[in-house]
Amino acid sequence: MNATTAFSAPPAGSPLARAYTVQPPGRAQRLLQALYWPLVGLLMLAALYLVMRLYLAGQTAWGLGALTLFAAGFYIYLSKAALAWRYLFPGVAGMLIFIAFPLLYTTQIGFTNYSSAHLLSQERVRDYLLEQHDVVEERVLGYSLHAVGGGEYRLALGPREGGAPQWLSPPLALRGQTTPQALLPAGGISLGEALPLRELIRHREALQRLELRLPGESSPELASLRYLGLREFGPLRAHYEALADGGLKRLSDDQVFQPDAQSGFFSAASGETLQPGYKVSVGWRNYARMVLDAEFRGPFLSIFSWTVIFSALTVAFATAIGMLLAVLLNWEDLRWRNTYRTLLFLPYAVPGFISILVFKGLFNQNFGEINAILDALFGVKPAWFADPLLAKTMLLIVNVWLGYPYIMILCAGLLKSIPADLYEASAIAGAGPLTNFRRITAPLIIKPLAPLLVSAFAFNFNNFVLIALLTDGRPDYLSTKIPAGQTDILVSYTYRIAFRDSGSDFGLAAAISTLIFILVAAMSLINLRLMKKGGH
DSSP states (O other), rough: OOOHHTTTTTOOSSSSHHHHHHHOOOOOHHHHHHHHHHHHHHHHHHHHHHHHHHHHHHHHHHHHHHHHHHHHHHHHHGGGTTTHHHHHHHHHHHIIIIIIHHHHEEEEHTTOOOOOOOOHHHHHHHHOOOOOOHHHHHHHHEEEEEEEEEEEEEEEOOTTTSSSEEOOOOBBOSSOOSSEEOOOOOOTOOOOOOOOOHHHHTHHHHHHOEEEEEETTSHHHEEEEEOOSSSEEEOEEEHHHHEETSOEETTTTEEEEEETTTEEEEEESSEEEEOOOOOOTTTTHHHHHHHHHHHHHHHHHHHHHHHHHHHHHHHHHHHHHHHHHHHHHHOOEEEEEEOHHHHHHHHHSSSHHHHHHHHHHHHOTTHHHHHHHHHHHHHHOOOTTSHHHHHHHHHHHHHHHHHHHHHHHHHHHHTTSOOHHHHHHHHHHTTHHHHHHHIHHHHHHHHHHHHHHHHHHHHHTHHHHHHHTTTTSSSSSSSSEEHHHHHHHHHHHEEEEEEEOOOOOOOHHHHHHHHHHHHHHHHHHHHHHHHHHHHH
């Protein structure tokens, strides 16, 4: 076959010829091509609408972030110059939204006084206080609602105890009037039957938006009547008056309250503060409390030390037990070896929270099987949940039980990679099992195992589930400013500060969370370095 024959066109009508022929676009493809740009336009409009709603809601930073994200997405997927980024953009966007943003937001909260007493902004707290009012009981009037035809109604107001009405409203459509309606004297105007309670309930929302004005009243506050219930209208007396400098004056005693940027409250010169407070920046105050506040520093440093000890001892004991069992199960002459391996793997196969709850019952002081056995053998029934040392010991026992199968599996796999020639040479030299373990097994296992042990340490550093389900941090420290448990670790202590019995101090909890992140990040860097060295 010559070159001309080899590269000639395929015969007409053959499958190869049809494959090389450019087919005209089908009907569905033409429809998609026609709808492509309209759909892109609709997506752009939806994105701009979302950004505008965020901006109008006062969330300027959120709006700018959403606008940047949408603009980057449209540029990447509509521009040929950014073709390579089309595959990276979803991952990068997800990392920014679900990892970077929560981290930065948590760090930012750590520099504020954000708590259950300081949830709102200063503007919203000011508006809330200005909305506070009392009903002027001596000026409250009863009312009834009467249909006057054409879909309009009149309100008749008079004494609450009953009697002839004194004032009438003009005809109202009750479709959301927002302008004040001046009342008229009731004389000379006939009314039909008052609407029943069911009809009043149907018009309640419109009546709530209604403002009625009493003629001839010198005080604007007393002249304005507002809806008070299904049978009453009356004037409202405000508690506070806004001042030009941003402060508030309490009308009952003319006390002036100014915003305090240090405490996050509207405060008077006498030291009195108004609730609620508002969120302000406090700088490094939350971090300084960990070191400088003696009442907080004591429990915090104890919990920090226990967290490190708990994580380190768990990894040490689990590694020792897991490695020992892996070496024993690697002995080929051991009978029922697979049965033992299966039984020893069970703690890892059972869901962790189930095992923790089972152990919580086993360690029960009065009814648990462990105390029943100890009582029968030695006549003692330890208070596992009341004594701090015993509670910590119990946590270590349960956590090692849950963790050793993981180390055992890792070591079993690593043992398979050790050449058998090394043990044969050691046997010729007359070395025993302990010498083999110390000179051959342990050095060859520990190097590749080191990064995984660092990961296990980082995991136990944040082992919230074990603490929450087994001891809930108890027993507590006594006489502490912020409630703290002697078996708490940093993550459970942070949870208690943020959501439990410490006034929901989100700012302090965020500062501790940032510290935990820095520590775990440092462990991850150590892990990466160990893996890099292990690769060499």
